[in-house]
Amino acid sequence: MKRFICQCGQEVFFQNTHCNACGIELGFSPSKQTVLALFENKNEPNWHRYDGLANSYRICQHRDHDIQCNWLIEGEPDHVQCISCRTTRTIPALDQPENMRRWTVMEANKRRMIFGLLDMGLSITSYIEDKEHGLAFDFLEDQRTNASMNEEHILSGHAKGVITINVAEADGSYREATREAMNESFRSLLGHFRHEIGHYYWERLIPHSIDYLAFKQLFGDETQDYGTALDQYYLNGPTDNWQDNYISAYASMHPLEDWAETWSHYMLMRETIETAFNYQICPKLTPYSDFDIWMSEWMELAVVLNALSRSIGNADAYPFIISETVNTKLKFIHHLVNG
Ligand SMILES: [Zn+2]
Ligand SMILES: [Zn+2]
Ligand SMILES: [Zn+2]
Structure with missing residues (x-):
């Protein structure tokens, strides 16, 4: 920032x-x-x-x-x-007492995510201006927060420019319980926005570009059946030693999820690096620096972030390991965005 x-x-x-x-x-x-x-x-x-x-x-x-x-x-x-507000297509029923607060939290996180996109030189169009490729956000409820809803379970996701986010993700207690149940080390609402927008930009930047082959080599064949991969993941859990190749356990589910998780992580790193640069914590590092310099400075910054967080009495602010393979995937995105 x-x-x-x-x-x-x-x-x-x-x-x-x-x-x-x-x-x-x-x-x-x-x-x-x-x-x-x-x-x-x-x-x-x-x-x-x-x-x-x-x-x-x-x-x-x-x-x-x-x-x-x-x-x-x-x-x-x-x-x-x-x-930013124009991209919101559906909001939760405001006669429910918690929903105004939830919607407010959603919009604040969406604005920060969009700032990250603008900062990366990417433009935003809403579904109102561009019916075919514009962005639309549906902030939905399910029976877990509103017993009168038809759906038992709304999952966050992206399909052809429409991003769905369950408004329960705006509740810290829900997010923390889900994080523990899913055995995740990190879960944030901003991370959800960055993940889902990663799917949107995959469709816009990769399939018809010269980078498509390089994507397949790094992330795998995205045409493999998504439903089967999802069932396998929830039945058997993540691939063994997923840390060697993926930024998160969920990224091992399917190449498109690997892309979205890596994209989200790239946005996290980029905004944090910009913040550190502007507060003169990493004065040599900018969002546009060479990726290898980026990465070495980032590892030092991550150590400081975690040490500060522990001193405050919190868990590690940055509970991630960047393997050689993940490093290569992040580098691919860095070159794609800065190119
Ligand atoms: Zn003033
Ligand atoms: Zn607005
Ligand atoms: Zn996804």
């Missing part, structure tokens, strides 16, 4: 709607990837703002909503919501 400074000199953060020091309204500009101090424009309706220079914006419809979306609409006269 980048660092942002208010007009008054105070440090402000990606999710802030106001500056705590001077009280001015703040908004995130997706095109500039920065947080701007906002001024009301006396001659324009009250959803218009300007940045003190010549640039005018509109605030997102969800700003004054519980969602507290601080993203700005730039141009795009037909829209009342920002590019």
Whole structure:
């Protein structure tokens, strides 16, 4: 993540709607990837703002909503919501007491994931603008959080630009119980968003590109039957010694899951490296550095992250092992994105 400074000199953060020091309204500009101090424009309706220079914006419809979306609409006269909010197609029933909070948590994590994409130079289009390839998010409930739902079990997943996420994943207690039941070392909502968007970008970047063969060599043949692989995984568990070849146990299920898990991990590393760079913890390392330098600096940073986390009294912040094979897969994604 980048660092942002208010007009008054105070440090402000990606999710802030106001500056705590001077009280001015703040908004995130997706095109500039920065947080701007906002001024009301006396001659324009009250959803218009300007940045003190010549640039005018509109605030997102969800700003004054519980969602507290601080993203700005730039141009795009037909829209009342920002590019992130527009990708949400289905929300959970808001007459259920917990669902407003869950939806708010979902949107906050989605905005951070989309920031990561913009930072990687990838563009976002919603299903409203592009019926065929645009992104749509369905935030759904099942009977575990709402007894009146038809479905017993909603699993997160991606199909042709539609990303489904079970809103229960916004509950820390649910996530922790699932993490333990699935014997995972790490589970986060941001990780779910990064994983599912990995499936979306696989479809956009790989099958019709010159990188398709290299993908198959590294990740395996993605045409193998998905349903059979899934049944095998839940029946027999992950492949023995999966750590030698995969970033997570789940990645060993199918080549497409391996891709999505590795993509998600790449986004985790990239944002953390950018944060460390901007706080001058790793001043030599940028998101664009050569991958081998990236990796050696990353391993040192991971040691510090875990040591800090243990000192606070928490578990390891980064419970992963990067094997030689995983290193090669991450390098493939680094070159794909930076190329
Ligand atoms: Zn300020
Ligand atoms: Zn918004
Ligand atoms: Zn997946």
